[in-house]
Amino acid sequence: MLARWHMLLTPDKELTLGESGGIFDFIFNISNWITLVILLALSQVPRFGAWVMIHLFWRASQHAEYLADYLATTVSGTNAKIAALNKSQRGGDQIWGLVQKIAVGSAKINLFDELRQTINAEAETFEEDSEEARIDTTHPPTKFRVEFLRARRVAGAKLVVASSEWAEVDRELAPVQKEIQEKLAERYQRSLYY
Numbered sequence: 001m002l003a004r005w006h007m008l009l010t011p012d013k014e015l016t017l018g019e020s021g022g023i024f025d026f027i028f029n030i031s032n033w034i035t036l037v038i039l040l041a042l043s044q045v046p047r048f049g050a051w052v053m054i055h056l057f058w059r060a061s062q063h064a065e066y067l068a069d070y071l072a073t074t075v076s077g078t079n080a081k082i083a084a085l086n087k088s089q090r091g092g093d094q095i096w097g098l099v100q101k102i103a104v105g106s107a108k109i110n111l112f113d114e115l116r117q118t119i120n121a122e123a124e125t126f127e128e129d130s131e132e133a134r135i136d137t138t139h140p141p142t143k144f145r146v147e148f149l150r151a152r153r154v155a156g157a158k159l160v161v162a163s164s165e166w167a168e169v170d171r172e173l174a175p176v177q178k179e180i181q182e183k184l185a186e187r188y189q190r191s192l193y194y
Contacts, residue, residue: 011035069148075157
């Protein structure tokens with residue numbers, strides 16, 4: 001809500017004075033400039049409020065991500081969760097690279113077949129030293145998440161999906177794969193223009 005108020009109050013115009021043809025144009029330009037300055041100042045109030053809230057909740061949010069990672073390892077085991085983090089870290093770029101190829105028509109590929117190959121390929125170990133490398137801005141850096149999980153190892157998985165169950169998932173997705181692929185390609189094409 002605070003971000004929306006900030007966007008609503010932020011003026012679209014630049015703070016410049018136009019050509020003055022007379023006293024009325026001059027007064028209009030000055031009042032317009034004063035209004036823009038006031039709106040700019042007012043737009044900073046909700047922005048500051050959002051900044052304060054983000055910083056107050058940031059630590060709790062980061063703690064929750066580590067806890068969620070640990071809870072996932074109690075079901076999947078540490079090695080599987082670390083592999084999932086590695087694939088997630090690199091997977092977004094690979095997925096959108098495939099979608100880009102489909103969208104521009106340079107490759108006639110099946111997105112789901114390519115994703116299966118990518119997912120089934122051996123994931124590279126995450127060796128990124130950067131503390132900025134993260135899945136998205138709300139998550140702690142992947143490097144720290146992997147270190148946290150390695151320090152709290154859980155051996156073995158409590159839940160293993162049988163290949164027959166994966167085959168059932170594939171059968172359910174098969175009728176809608178083409179539609180999903182087309183919608184992702186359309187979304188990518190729209191992103192080029194907006």
